[in-house]
Amino acid sequence: MTLPTGSVGVQARALAIRQALDHPRPWLHFPASLETAFRHWYVNGIRGARILLAIVVIALLVINSLSEWLIMRPDARFLPGAHFIQWGIEFPVIVLALVIHLSHRLRWLWDPALILAGFVIALGVEAQRVLGLTEGFELPALFAPVAIVSGAISARLRFWQALPAGVVFILAWSAIEIIHIGSIPQAANELFVGFVALSGTLVGLYGQEYQARRAWLQQEWNRLMAETDAMTLMPNRRVLTRLGSTLRARARSDPQAIALAVIDIDHFKRYNDQLGHDAGDDCIRRVGRALATQAHRELDLVCRLGGEEFVVVWHGRRAETLFTDAERCRQTVRDLAIPHPDGGDRPVTVSVGAVCIPASVDPDLDALYRCADAELYIAKRAGRDRCSVRHLQVSGPETIQAPAAVP
Template identity: 35%
Template structure:
């Protein structure tokens, strides 16, 4: 019975796949939206950090750096041995300008309440005194630079005076007064030179007194050389001014150092206040960064949950599609392929969707094909049986149920070729029922048919070897094909055939002994290429004719010289 077609499923695979794909895609869009919102929030947070907190903190750090740089410049001016001739004051002025510009920019960006008013007040408190002290320091450095320039001029004058004195090696040739002049002049110049580098007023006073003594001794000398006289005048004019100019320079230097120390202290206070300002802005920026990091962690955690949910749903969808669709389609495809190859197997039909419907439909076709094949097989078998029956009927005599003439001719040709190939003897017996026409006339055709049948079966019953055959040759004549039998063996078989027919005890008043008998004619030959089947049949037929001529109910055989010899008779 063929399977019944199922109705179309209510929830199809297309609907399920559409629902799954829509759910996954919707979750994907939701995840993308959440990620976009989180990224936008991060962007806003970073913009706030960069535009407000970070910018203020960096500006405050820059302000602190400027204050520290100014303090370092002041310290450099304090420890420098030639501070009046360097450009420290101009650098400090430039840095002060940079500091003021940075402070103004910081005030412009710092519009929040992150820094308290006390810190701003401290910054304003030390800023103005610091720059005022820096201006005073700049003024004193300018004045000190003028004094240093005059001091250097005096050093140059001392050097010129020293060059006007003769070398020490040549003083031995000079008069005694000139020699003493050179000695006192060198001593006065050395005292003046020492005064140029003296740092204490007492030391300058002692050097001044020693220089005056040397000048007095020079004044007491009676000089002859006009050069020495002129040089003495210059020494008296120049050397005293060196001592008088050295004291103001030292006093001005101490005042400059005091101003520089005061500027340095103010710079340190300003730096400390600026650094506190920077620390507060840094703490505010750090707090904003901490808040932003917390928000980032929450965002990342949310994104992780969304990703896990998306992965779980995607994996679940893949597993469901694989189990509910792919594997079932693969099983159905494997079953179809197996049936296509001719192997029977179960067809998956479970479920309530298109796949189960396809399986049920394929099962219907498979069952229909199986039934058709069974019917075709039965029809082929019946046809084969009919063909076999037709073939048998075409080779069996319908009346006697033994081989007919056609079958005999086919078998005779095959046996002849075999005997020719193997050079084995081939025996042949022709049989004829004695007085059969008279039997028919007296007992009727039905009795005649019965007689033919019983005689044929009696003849067939005496053949026990494979290859032996008895056939109805025509009318009441029969022919026996006996492969492998010589003429003597054929004669022995003929006697058995005669007795078998007589033992039937079929009444026949027309025959001798009032029983149905047969006459036999036999021949045997080892075939050669020159022999013919017809000649063997002809010789057996001539022997049969001889048996009938000699009184019937006997066997005659054909010898090699084609003479017929009777070897049997009635019993």
Template identity: 30%
Template sequence: MDEELYLIKDAGVSPRQIRLARVIIGILLLSAAVATPLATTPLLPIPGYMSGFGIAMVVVNVILASLLFAKGLIERKERTIRLGTAYFFVTVIFVPLIAAFPGGLMEAPIIGSTSSAVWLWCCWHTGFGLLIIRYATNSEETAGTAADVRRSILVTIAVVVLLTLAATLGLPYLPEVLRNGHDFFDDSTMLIPALVFGVNVIGLLCVMRMREEKPEQLWLMVGMVAACIDVWLTLYGGARFSLGWYFAKMTSLFTSLAVLVSQLYGITRLYHSIAGANQILMTQANQDGLTALSNRRCFDQVLEIEWNRARRDKRSLALLMIDVDHFKKYNDCYGHLAGDDCLRQIAQQLLRVINRPGDVAARYGGEEFVVILPNTDAAGARLVGERLLLNLTAASIPHAHNQPLCHVTLSIGVSAMVPGPGGSTSTLALAADKALYEAKDNGRNQVCIGRPELFSPAATSAFLMN
């Protein structure tokens, strides 16, 4: 149980994840090195490419932002909320970016002009890089609240609105970013792409300097490598629908996908740990701690289930009630630790005489045990009880105060019936309990069979009240 709770509390970075991250970074860098000399190669425009890419970015980033916001609230960490803000910013800014891109939603830009899409692209990568720097430099001890999430959402939307207005209505006041209406930037405006690229590189370095070894930071580093490659190839390609431009769009999506997949993997791993811990808790809730048999709670549940099944199938259900003879004298003579060991040995003998999957042995309380035998009549249940007595006699557990045998013995009461209308499990239990007392009165170390038909519903109710 402690191991399961440890897994839930601390899911660190495994060596396998580190190796995988290194392989992916290596593939990204190698692909960028191969694509850079070919980045300016013009390719044919793919109809609907930008709209499909935009929808994918919005969906991926809104899911990722939601997961990070929820995680930050659950863990009460403002740092995680800040990371969610970075991806929420990407989600929001993609709406005007696609609207301004020619061929994004319609053939002509819906807002602004062709240059507006370039400026919004610059705002996207610069803003994302700055938010990653903000995330990486924040103290993990700072508590995050729902107010922080609401504030982040409202501020992000407001900032994107202002940036959209600047890239559309304020376009005449901004430097020209397209040469001949086709290529990005020229020598007079190279400071802009240098700033965009520099912010993302600084964001990558800040993430790399984070000391916490967590999957979130490992895969964010992978994503930031992809973001830097995205900016580099877009600027180096110099035009839309070039090889570098297409390749950059794929790395843009990978920037968010790497972190999203890591979050989903973490959730899956957490669910697996919780499921395992829950299974252990369920076992402990239904198991007697001393004997490892089912406990009284489990017995009551199983008896009710088997009663209803037997009534539906019109089959006999049998119950054994077992009591250790003179157990108080045993404890007085040998001590309570020896008494506990005696009960464990009896439980082992019980498990040896019930062989079917549906049979259930439970500790009823103190030195009392019960056995549920589905699809068994009184004769079959008596046979099980007698076999238990023989096994216990063979085990020969010493008991000096249990004369004349001087070893531990049991008294067993048996009842069996086919449940009918108006009956209840109490009738079966009452008959077995009555048979148990008959076994004690007749000299102990024996099996007696009760007769459930002798107990009317009124007698059963009176027994339960007493």
């Protein structure tokens, strides 16, 4: 699963993944923000195995029917009933589950279809056993549990799905066995073996899913760290580049005004030199968290490019609000009241350079960054702790030019 394109939720996702890695949950459930993504990844990963399983089961039905005709007496009275169960009930359900798994649109039905097919096959096998007993032909008692166990393991059913399904099956199977077997000790012995097989399956499915969850968390953490600043857990330059591609693709069908601000912490070198790198890192993290609150829409982005520099991208912002948006960033950091070692009542502040383009202009974040960076230096030369903004226009098909500064 790819990372969110904008800033909204990126830090929360990183914190949730790190917490899940550090404190694994034995009850096999992530916070809601992660659980949906994991299930999507898990079911897509096992889809191919389930499709293959359905094909194998159909092949086994064919082989079983042929063996019954060749090995058993063709006139065995239970065979018509057994073949009706196999081809009139089990086969259609297997085909239905196969068709459902071939469609991505029906992903939400994959697990229910698998569980239903498993029940139908297992209980169908048990029904054939009962038919055989009425005619003096005894099928192995554990055929049905073996079908359930092998199907659950091959299909990698999740533990909390397998547990209730397994309990329902063992109760139904137990009732059928007790009713149709005259010997209570024999029935009890068979039921115990079936219970042991099901218990072992559940333990195996638990371990299988636990390891799958750990592997997914590590994979997501590695992916997140590739596009996240490790110190602040904010998006990095790679996400900014990807956002540029997303905005250009979106502009073809839904053009929106784009604004970009470059923000730099004032006199940060003096802060770092006098208070130490640990204090400097903490300052950057606090400033980053404050600036992250300025991203509200899906494609808004706040990222750290390195050092004490941050970039904010606003999607769908009007030019009239550009100065207000930039000023809000500046004031948000000032309101943190982080003492600066220069003395006095002066807190840590930032300078902001911001530019925007109308919806009619093809968004080029590289060009916007260069223009906003130029505005940042205007703000710094003017005394720092202030904003400099411009509304940009396009000259020619690709070149962005900045007109006179907006007062």
